[in-house]
Amino acid sequence: MSDFFTFSDPNVRLVTAGTILLGMSAAIVGTFTFLRKRALVGDAIAHAILPGVCLSFIITGEKHPVYLLVGAVLAGWVSLLVMDYLSSRTKLSTDTAIGAVLSVFFGAGILLLTSIQHSSSANQAGLDQFLFGKAAAMTRQDIWVFSGVAVVLLGLVLAFFRSFKLISFDPAFAKSIGLPVRRLEFLLSTITVLAVATGIQAVGVVLMAALLITPAAAARFWTDRIQVMVLLAAAFGLLSGLFGSWISYTAPSMPTGPWIVVLLSLIAVVSVVVAPQRGIWARLRLQRGNARKIRQENILKAFYGIGEAADAPVATVTVEALRQQRPFEDRALELGLWELARKGLLHRHGAGTYALTPTGLRESRRVVRLHRLWELYLTERMNYAADHVHNTAEAIEHVITPEVEAALLKELDHPILDPHDAVIPYQNPPKPSAS
Amino acid sequence: MKTAIETHNLTVAYNRRPVLWDIDFQVPEGQLIGVLGPNGSGKTTLLKSVMGLVQPSSGYVRLFGQSLDEVRSRISYVPQRESVDWNFPISVREVALMGRYRKDKLLGRLSREDHRLADEALEKVGMLPFADRQIAQLSGGQQQRVFVARALAQQADLYLMDEPFAGVDAASEEAILTLLQDMKQAGKTVLIVHHDLHTAHQFFDWMVLLNTRLIKCGPTPAVFTTEYLRQAYGGQLTILSQVADLVKARDFPVRERSFKDQPK
Ligand SMILES: Nc1ncnc2c1ncn2[C@@H]1O[C@H](COP(=O)(O)OP(=O)(O)OP(=O)(O)O)[C@@H](O)[C@H]1O
Numbered sequence A: 001m002s003d004f005f006t007f008s009d010p011n012v013r014l015v016t017a018g019t020i021l022l023g024m025s026a027a028i029v030g031t032f033t034f035l036r037k038r039a040l041v042g043d044a045i046a047h048a049i050l051p052g053v054c055l056s057f058i059i060t061g062e063k064h065p066v067y068l069l070v071g072a073v074l075a076g077w078v079s080l081l082v083m084d085y086l087s088s089r090t091k092l093s094t095d096t097a098i099g100a101v102l103s104v105f106f107g108a109g110i111l112l113l114t115s116i117q118h119s120s121s122a123n124q125a126g127l128d129q130f131l132f133g134k135a136a137a138m139t140r141q142d143i144w145v146f147s148g149v150a151v152v153l154l155g156l157v158l159a160f161f162r163s164f165k166l167i168s169f170d171p172a173f174a175k176s177i178g179l180p181v182r183r184l185e186f187l188l189s190t191i192t193v194l195a196v197a198t199g200i201q202a203v204g205v206v207l208m209a210a211l212l213i214t215p216a217a218a219a220r221f222w223t224d225r226i227q228v229m230v231l232l233a234a235a236f237g238l239l240s241g242l243f244g245s246w247i248s249y250t251a252p253s254m255p256t257g258p259w260i261v262v263l264l265s266l267i268a269v270v271s272v273v274v275a276p277q278r279g280i281w282a283r284l285r286l287q288r289g290n291a292r293k294i295r296q297e298n299i300l301k302a303f304y305g306i307g308e309a310a311d312a313p314v315a316t317v318t319v320e321a322l323r324q325q326r327p328f329e330d331r332a333l334e335l336g337l338w339e340l341a342r343k344g345l346l347h348r349h350g351a352g353t354y355a356l357t358p359t360g361l362r363e364s365r366r367v368v369r370l371h372r373l374w375e376l377y378l379t380e381r382m383n384y385a386a387d388h389v390h391n392t393a394e395a396i397e398h399v400i401t402p403e404v405e406a407a408l409l410k411e412l413d414h415p416i417l418d419p420h421d422a423v424i425p426y427q428n429p430p431k432p433s434a435s
Numbered sequence B: 001m002k003t004a005i006e007t008h009n010l011t012v013a014y015n016r017r018p019v020l021w022d023i024d025f026q027v028p029e030g031q032l033i034g035v036l037g038p039n040g041s042g043k044t045t046l047l048k049s050v051m052g053l054v055q056p057s058s059g060y061v062r063l064f065g066q067s068l069d070e071v072r073s074r075i076s077y078v079p080q081r082e083s084v085d086w087n088f089p090i091s092v093r094e095v096a097l098m099g100r101y102r103k104d105k106l107l108g109r110l111s112r113e114d115h116r117l118a119d120e121a122l123e124k125v126g127m128l129p130f131a132d133r134q135i136a137q138l139s140g141g142q143q144q145r146v147f148v149a150r151a152l153a154q155q156a157d158l159y160l161m162d163e164p165f166a167g168v169d170a171a172s173e174e175a176i177l178t179l180l181q182d183m184k185q186a187g188k189t190v191l192i193v194h195h196d197l198h199t200a201h202q203f204f205d206w207m208v209l210l211n212t213r214l215i216k217c218g219p220t221p222a223v224f225t226t227e228y229l230r231q232a233y234g235g236q237l238t239i240l241s242q243v244a245d246l247v248k249a250r251d252f253p254v255r256e257r258s259f260k261d262q263p264k
């Protein structure tokens, strides 16, 4: 392993750099494929390229990278045209057209590949690496050609970034301002075909769609900015390329492609789980946070209610009294009391008795205030009956932000009483209590 | 009055089925113009063919007396909101900036002036505070306002808007409408596909009433009559009678005026 990462072997360096470039260009181009919802089309192109590669070998008798690329691009384009024709000119649905093209072209490719292998041409060895990819088997010449293409693709995407963004988001508007949308789409499709044709060196035909789409799909979880998304996708492509070369180096008999895709899938899974906001973990944490907030605020409200019934804040309250005020679950009550004490909103006064601290009292007034304000808003502005608003307010009181509270206060003009004629507790009462 | 849009024998077909038949009309500059008709009557198609987004099977369109390509920089198009994916990972400001893209500037960066104009447009529709938000985090009405801002950033003379009030709350509708009135004061022409008959006759100076064929085109009082509405909305008599009542209640002139600008 350490041998690999010192990159002292120039051959290792070259293969690694090449694989990384292929991974990155596929990932960046794939971002647009993903955003244009063309993932399936990308898969079909990848499969459709196989017969092109085989034909170019049969015709030229050589495994020269330029010939192979020409064959690949031609086949990729023919497949695109056929898909387009099938879905626009026949009654076939788009996914049927894509599926048909994928299987027919791929079938033809396998057929050609088999016939090449049986004809036992000396050069044939290595052509089947197109199926699963084997970056380490690339010759120097291969690497230079494919990396060169990858660099050109990267440059093109960067140069036309703004236009590609627009035709992916709103092609009709792009056309309305006179952008050459057809030509830009042609360019983007050609770039995609080329990225696929070069990328299959690393992962092979079968898994190419993963190299194209997975980095973008994973990146989408982390950001709402297309620029960041492209950079992240490129980074994922880079990582997987590096990993793939390392596998090729340490275990030459291993198929590189599947390992690259395994790593990419891993990145995708991690993204799904831990990405901020959109990730599963973030959502779970948010829900847990909400549950905690609701638990604590309900306890504070119970304290306030006991104080209100006694017509004065009560010095100490027993857990039993809290239970009578509101049917808490044992576990939630215990946990909530502990959390509130730790946050300094409660004092523990010996076994089973608690008192609100000044901060706690203020918090409890706030929650009750929000509850009553919302009830009032529902009855006053939404014409709900007063006996129908309690349950909604129970939920909404935990959501209302200070801004919304300010808006409510303004809208209702700092009311004194809620619909049930209970006093709305203000932090600084508008005027001293009349009694 | 100079003519902003004119169509001549415009016929448009999808898969050989005509959805616009022989449409022949002209609308003047500097007016708020409503395009009305029931669902599927070809309003969107009309706008798209004016913008060259669908190819007419016959006929042609002239804008300011010239072909679309000659005056393209003076025309702004606001598509129906549902026509794009609002989950696309871009910000409100980026959408507004798209109004500054030019066909002769495919590459390279946008200027500081472009950024200023985009922000100014957002300001006008009240969306500047949301400039850095992702567009999915907006309400439908706010998204619509972003589209209007993009159009404003184009600084065009003729605006073609496909249902800019769809899904917009009353306050936003009011705000956009005020904006459109201002634009009209500044000499711009605004053509709007509109659904709500109840508000239409208040909004528009001029109307194009459509149902596959052209029912009537002219100043609002001449077009917004029970007779023409019945022709356009056919079976949907419930709306129609409501509207007829409305017209009556507001003492709108129901009688057709003779009208000489009307093309043959
Ligand atoms: N791309 C299309 N392919 C085939 N038919 C279409 C296409 N677009 C629209 N149509 C048909 O053309 C007719 C006119 O459609 P259009 O969208 O112009 O109507 P519209 O007046 O804008 O309707 P709406 O009020 O629902 O927006 C409809 O019958 C519709 O089904």
Ligand SMILES: [Mg+2]
Residues within 6 Å of the ligand: B043, B044, B045, B080, B162
């Ligand atoms: Mg429409």
